[in-house]
Amino acid sequence: MCKDYxxxxxxxxxxxxxxxxSKQIGNGEVVFIGTGLPLIAAMLAKKTRAPGxxxxxxxxFIDSNAKDIALSIxxxxxxxxxxxxIGLIETLGLMLQGGHVDVGFVGAAQIDEYGNINTTYIGSxxxxxxxxxxxxxxxxxxxxxxxIVVIMTHEKRKMVKKLDYLTxxxxxxxxxxxxxxxxxxxxxSLVVTNLxxxxxxxxxxxxRLATVHPGVSVQQVVENSGFDLVIPKKVPTTELxxxxxxxxxxxxxxxxxxxxxxxxx
Amino acid sequence: xxxxxxxKRITLKEAVSLVADGSHIFWGGFGFQRPPMAFAHELVRQKxxxxxxxxxxxxxxxxxxxxxxxxxxxxxxxxAIEGIGLVPNIQRRIRExxxxxxxxxxxxxxxxxxxxxxxxxxxxxxxxxxTDLLSKTRFRPKKAETMTCPFSGERVVLVPSARPDFSIVHxxxxxxEGNAQIDGIKGEDIEGARAGKKLIVMAEEVVDTDFIxxxxxxxxIPNIYVSHVVECPWGSYPMMVYNYYDYDMEHVRxxxxxxxxxxxxxxxxxxxxxxxxxxxxxxxxxxxxxxxKLRARKPLPY
Numbered sequence: 118m119c120k121d122y123x124x125x126x127x128x129x130x131x132x133x134x135x136x137x138x139s140k141q142i143g144n145g146e147v148v149f150i151g152t153g154l155p156l157i158a159a160m161l162a163k164k165t166r167a168p169g170x171x172x173x174x175x176x177x178f179i180d181s182n183a184k185d186i187a188l189s190i191x192x193x194x195x196x197x198x199x200x201x202x203i204g205l206i207e208t209l210g211l212m213l214q215g216g217h218v219d220v221g222f223v224g225a226a227q228i229d230e231y232g233n234i235n236t237t238y239i240g241s242x243x244x245x246x247x248x249x250x251x252x253x254x255x256x257x258x259x260x261x262x263x264x265i266v267v268i269m270t271h272e273k274r275k276m277v278k279k280l281d282y283l284t285x286x287x288x289x290x291x292x293x294x295x296x297x298x299x300x301x302x303x304x305x306s307l308v309v310t311n312l313x314x315x316x317x318x319x320x321x322x323x324x325r326l327a328t329v330h331p332g333v334s335v336q337q338v339v340e341n342s343g344f345d346l347v348i349p350k351k352v353p354t355t356e357l358x359x360x361x362x363x364x365x366x367x368x369x370x371x372x373x374x375x376x377x378x379x380x381x382x
Numbered sequence: 383x384x385x386x387x388x389x390k391r392i393t394l395k396e397a398v399s400l401v402a403d404g405s406h407i408f409w410g411g412f413g414f415q416r417p418p419m420a421f422a423h424e425l426v427r428q429k430x431x432x433x434x435x436x437x438x439x440x441x442x443x444x445x446x447x448x449x450x451x452x453x454x455x456x457x458x459x460x461x462a463i464e465g466i467g468l469v470p471n472i473q474r475r476i477r478e479x480x481x482x483x484x485x486x487x488x489x490x491x492x493x494x495x496x497x498x499x500x501x502x503x504x505x506x507x508x509x510x511x512x513t514d515l516l517s518k519t520r521f522r523p524k525k526a527e528t529m530t531c532p533f534s535g536e537r538v539v540l541v542p543s544a545r546p547d548f549s550i551v552h553x554x555x556x557x558x559e560g561n562a563q564i565d566g567i568k569g570e571d572i573e574g575a576r577a578g579k580k581l582i583v584m585a586e587e588v589v590d591t592d593f594i595x596x597x598x599x600x601x602x603i604p605n606i607y608v609s610h611v612v613e614c615p616w617g618s619y620p621m622m623v624y625n626y627y628d629y630d631m632e633h634v635r636x637x638x639x640x641x642x643x644x645x646x647x648x649x650x651x652x653x654x655x656x657x658x659x660x661x662x663x664x665x666x667x668x669x670x671x672x673x674x675k676l677r678a679r680k681p682l683p684y
Contacts, residue, residue: 214508252459254459299508
């Protein structure tokens with residue numbers, strides 16, 4: 118069957134990123150989600166390829182079927198047709214550390230070439246220039262979920278050789294480091310940005326360009342990255358969203374809380 | 383025969399006056415859900431100083447405590463005003479050196495409360511390994527430690543249990559003896575409530591003990607742990623309480639925009655906290671019209 122793909126001028130980069138994120142959720146999987154784009158991605162996945170996905174929010178909402186957009190991971194909106202409303206020991210302790218979470222979505226202020234993440238400080242620990250929100254459940258999720266999807270904007274100052282602070286463990290200094298330390302989860306599997314998607318080379322766990330978004334060149338990705346990334350000989354273009362996906366996506370966030378509407382031209 | 387029901391009710395002002403300067407406090411609520419906002423306002427009005435706050439993730443409530451210089455230290459995992467941005471007052475106070483933060487993960491903090499409640503000195507977990515959360519310490523003599531499990535040989539991180547002077551939680555309903563119910567998510571309040579040496583339960587409603595005893599399976603905090611009960615409707619305003627009311631984003635955004643400058647924060651603090659004598663007066667200022675609009679539309683919990 119031929120897919121009804123949208124043309125690049127018909128969707129925004131944020132919409133593409135949300136669709137990319139939704140494709141990382143398998144039907145029946147247990148998914149840990151935060152607010153923002155991951156929330157939209159998970160809601161889209163449930164309306165498309167993964168209606169049986171169980172979305173868990175660390176504050177305690179389990180298998181949420183929210184119909185309105187939540188601003189907080191503790192937002193009462195997430196209680197709509199949820200199967201449980203418990204707490205952190207349940208979600209991050211028993212469920213996540215207990216080994217029941219398939220995929221977690223996280224954001225990052227900085228990421229390095231092994232997928233390690235900073236969400237705590239910009240500048241030095243002694244005299245930081247900006248204090249970011251901190252780990253929250255991020256460190257727990259990245260430590261123990263089977264797969265991790267990172268969604269973030271692609272800028273040179275965010276894709277760095279050395280993090281200002283290592284909040285959450287990617288592959289640390291490369292292949293085998295997680296296992297050696299006793300970390301349970303599988304580590305980051307995909308990084309979705311506004312320019313491209315990146316995965317990790319299996320032998321080295323070094324970050325690798327996977328696809329470039331339509332209209333973006335490999336050169337552009339390289340220029341906007343502060344670290345070296347592995348570039349395969351052939352880099353495909355990211356699969357475009359379908360018209361159906363865009364219609365569903367816009368119905369999920371009709372007021373453009375997380376994905377502002379494209380201006381009608 | 384049942385004994386007469388003990389009445390643990392005190393006023394918000396009385397409850398806050400029990401908190402001495404320099405106290406260590408478990409701070410309940412999670413994100414936008416059930417923060418003890420009215421308690422924060424009263425701490426500011428009574429000019430408390432030098433508190434250390436323990437929590438997983440809190441937002442505008444702890445930003446107010448930081449702006450008013452009530453708190454000097456936090457042990458926590460997260461703070462921001464979700465959906466809007468970084469908390470403005472904490473940023474400023476950190477730059478001034480007035481506030482220090484010891485960072486943990488959410489699970490680590492929740493386990494520290496569980497450990498305190500269980501009466502054991504530390505708890506093991508599988509997070510924080512290999513990161514600066516483990517290796518960088520701000521003010522604690524010892525923040526966390528790794529060890530090899532003597533039974534399985536597995537590597538684990540140990541975090542110190544928390545046993546603060548007070549636990550402050552805001553719940554859905556409670557009877558005058560202190561048996562509490564919480565609708566919706568509990569965050570880390572179940573463990574946190576039991577971690578403190580004294581527990582003050584604030585509630586949207588005080589209900590008759592017959593109501594509690596007709597459905598004992600709904601009690602998440604039994605009276606045995608509770609020192610004091612404070613009736614405080616709209617106690618989390620402008621944040622939310624499940625099944626009771628939604629957040630007032632208009633107010634939260636106004637707060638966020640105004641607090642970008644110290645002058646703006648001082649103006650907010652004067653207008654909504656210091657120039658007001660009580661929580662009831664704040665509700666009068668916000669007005670019945672606005673409050674009715676925010677009331678949950680059942681069966682929706684918001």
